[in-house]
Amino acid sequence: MKEELLYRPYVSASLDDCLKLFDANCPEYFAPNERDDYKDFLEASPKAYELCIVSGKLIAAFGVFPEGKAMGGDGREARNASLNWILIDPDMQGSGIGTELMSRALNRASLLGTQALKIAASHKSAPFFKKFGAEVVRETPDGWGPGMHRIDMVIEL
Numbered sequence: 001m002k003e004e005l006l007y008r009p010y011v012s013a014s015l016d017d018c019l020k021l022f023d024a025n026c027p028e029y030f031a032p033n034e035r036d037d038y039k040d041f042l043e044a045s046p047k048a049y050e051l052c053i054v055s056g057k058l059i060a061a062f063g064v065f066p067e068g069k070a071m072g073g074d075g076r077e078a079r080n081a082s083l084n085w086i087l088i089d090p091d092m093q094g095s096g097i098g099t100e101l102m103s104r105a106l107n108r109a110s111l112l113g114t115q116a117l118k119i120a121a122s123h124k125s126a127p128f129f130k131k132f133g134a135e136v137v138r139e140t141p142d143g144w145g146p147g148m149h150r151i152d153m154v155i156e157l
Contacts, residue, residue, distance in 0.1 A: 003054045005100060010049040010061070015042050017058040018051070021087045028090070029125050031145030038085060049085070052101065054092075062086035062101055064108040064117070081114040102132050109157055116154050123149040 010018070022030060022038050030038075042049075049063035067080045083105050088098055109117045119129050122144055126136065134153040143150025 005097070006053040007050050007104070008053065010042065010046060010051055010063075012043075012045060014051055014058065015039075018042055018061055018087075021058055021061060021089060024090050025087055027148075029087075029122060031122075031148035033145045041085060046084075050104075052097070057089075059089040059092045060087060060097055060101055062105060064105050064112070066112050066114065067118070079112070079114050080116045080118055081109045081112055082118040082120070083109075084120075098128060102129075106132070106155070106157065114157060116156050119153040119155070121151045121153055123151055126151040126153060129153050129155075 019035070019039060019042075022035055026032055026035065046063055046065070048065050049061065051058055052060035052062075063084045064081050065084055067082055086101060086105070088101070106117065119134055121129055121134075123139075126134075130153075132155060134155045136151055137154055138150075138152040140150040140152075142148065
């Protein structure tokens with residue numbers, strides 16, 4: 001990636017640009033019925049949601065959100081985080097931006113003191129997350145909508 005990536009927090013003025021980014025990824029990576037869920041998510045002004053800008057254009061968005069405390073496998077309290085609504089402009093796929101976003105997301109999760117990053121992917125995006133060590137924990141046929149299977153994954157940190 002030759003151009004500088006700029007990150008900034010989501011603001012409500014970016015709603016339309018985010019929805020355009022969603023539309024560019026639909027129906028390849030998201031089911032059409034998920035658009036309203038994404039819009040509701042954005043309208044709640046998520047504080048941990050980040051936008052990635054190149055040359056003034058939104059090319060990606062994602063958020064790492066801490067979850068409530070849960071018991072780890074060793075019986076100690078463990079804190080988890082979830083990677084939510086990661087979207088990349090289809091024209092930017094293969095440019096390294098996905099690797100950059102995952103590096104940033106994993107770093108963010110580590111800074112939160114989490115032990116695991118949870119990801120709710122589709123069957124089409126799951127192979128991408130596997131490259132970063134994500135393990136499948138559950139598969140739900142048509143979990144996102146007809147023909148769009150939900151794959152719940154986790155990356156242990």
